[in-house]
Amino acid sequence: MTGEDKAPRTERGRRTLRALLDAAAAEFGEKGFHESSVVSITSRAGVALGSFYTYFDSKESLFRALVNHMSGQVRDYVAPVLPGKGDQIDxxxxxxxxxxxxxxKNKEIYRIIDEAEFVAPDAWNAHYGTTVERIFERLKSAESRGEIGGPVDEAHAWAIMGMNVFLGLRYGVLGEERPVDxxxxxxxxxxxxxxxA
Known part of the structure; x- marks a missing residue:
């Protein structure tokens, strides 16, 4: 996330890093990448400006780390619900x-991921690429178990991810009037x- 040499080694350092990432999510989510500054992010985090450079080389490196962090948060939020009753479609x-x-709960993710296409295209590609890989692996496993018809193609995984992304925009960011289930x-x-028919 921050580079091997800048990874925190203490619990206090991990708390500081989390505070910076949380502040960056709020700041970039509200103002966008170009209108945000390292000073405003460290101020929001309650962290000394000098401490920022203990973890990140620049605003760009923080943004890239934030995209990777948020992608990991989505994965970690979804993974526990995958096992359960029913088949892969369930x-x-x-x-x-x-x-x-x-x-x-994290509406800012949409602005941040959208900006990442231009600010941190490698992190943007990784976010979508790893998401598709996980979905594709689940579909291939379900196909091998006979739960879904095949042949499963990568396009199926992109289609599911695409639906999920835009459904999240519509029913997560633009409005919450319908129950998620x-x-x-x-x-x-x-x-x-x-x-x-």
Missing amino acids: AEGRALSAFLSFAR EVAAIVNGLLRNGLQ
Whole structure:
């Protein structure tokens, strides 16, 4: 996240790093990358300016680390709900419900990930690439268990991720009027049955 040489070695250092990442998420989420400054981020975090450079070389390196951190947060938020009753389509519904809940609590992720395409394209690519890899692996495993028809293609994983991203935007950021499980049930019906009459 910060580079091997700048990774915190103490609990206090880990707390400082978390404070910087949390402050950066709020700052970049509100103001965007270009309008945010290291000074405003450290002030928001309650961290001395000099401490910032203990962990990051620049605002850009902090932004890149934040994108990686947020991507990891999504993964960690969704992973525990994947095991459970039913088949892989049921699991994908639980994953979507969890992601929508995450998006509602972390609305800034959309602005940050969108900006990452231009500010930190490597982190942006990694965010979407690793997400698709995880979905694709789940689908291939489900295919091998006979839970879904095949052949499963990477395009299926991109389609599911694309739906999830835009559903998170609509029902996580733009409005919260529908229960996340209701939205997930609609999408699960689409995954299970398609739109064919």
